[in-house]
Amino acid sequence: MHRARLTLKDLHMTLIIKNRAVVEDSFTVVLAAEDGTLPAIDALPGGKIIVPFALWKEHKAAIVAARAKEDIGVWLAPDDEPADLAPDFGSLSVIAVDFPVFRDGRGFSIGRLLRERYQWTGELRAIGDVLRDQVAFHARCGFDAFAVRADKDINDALNAFTEFTNLYQGATDNLEPLFRRRAALVAALGA
Numbered sequence: 001m002h003r004a005r006l007t008l009k010d011l012h013m014t015l016i017i018k019n020r021a022v023v024e025d026s027f028t029v030v031l032a033a034e035d036g037t038l039p040a041i042d043a044l045p046g047g048k049i050i051v052p053f054a055l056w057k058e059h060k061a062a063i064v065a066a067r068a069k070e071d072i073g074v075w076l077a078p079d080d081e082p083a084d085l086a087p088d089f090g091s092l093s094v095i096a097v098d099f100p101v102f103r104d105g106r107g108f109s110i111g112r113l114l115r116e117r118y119q120w121t122g123e124l125r126a127i128g129d130v131l132r133d134q135v136a137f138h139a140r141c142g143f144d145a146f147a148v149r150a151d152k153d154i155n156d157a158l159n160a161f162t163e164f165t166n167l168y169q170g171a172t173d174n175l176e177p178l179f180r181r182r183a184a185l186v187a188a189l190g191a
Helices: 053-066 086-091 106-117 132-140 154-162 178-189
Strands: 015-018 021-024 027-029 048-052 072-076 094-099 123-128
Touching: 015 154, 021 154, 048 053, 053 072, 053 086, 072 123, 094 106, 106 123, 106 132, 132 154
Parallel strands: 027 048, 048 072, 072 094, 094 123
Antiparallel strands: 015 021
């Protein structure tokens, strides 16, 4: 069984999928040390950063004072509460959600909550153990950017978006379930 662990090498990738295209990643994902210690605020890298929610909560004012909104992102762990970040949306351009292992689906719920309940409209990025098999499902939950695991082919992951043409359930990408879409089509055709 593969257990993904977030490392700076894995997350500061050159390429990500954003809006269904492979693009260069301009952000650096900041991580805690192996023992869980957060980096000092003056040790943060320059440029665009995505910081752990715990670091954001502790040093929000300093981060906002030192960087423009378009240079700031926060990443949520599976046990972080998205409601706690909602008041800070105006200070962020990216929210990333960590998927620590393939089988951990809590990030899907976080994505839907951010989009539907809390009305996040900025970039929503999946990070961690992000594989081709789940990219389309991430998108259905509102994710529009994907840091595919470093040992996987990012171009192959793009194919996941076109594998399913008819989706039964409503989601953030199409709220109407198939039976309602079908009924509307029949009504429009007058049958």
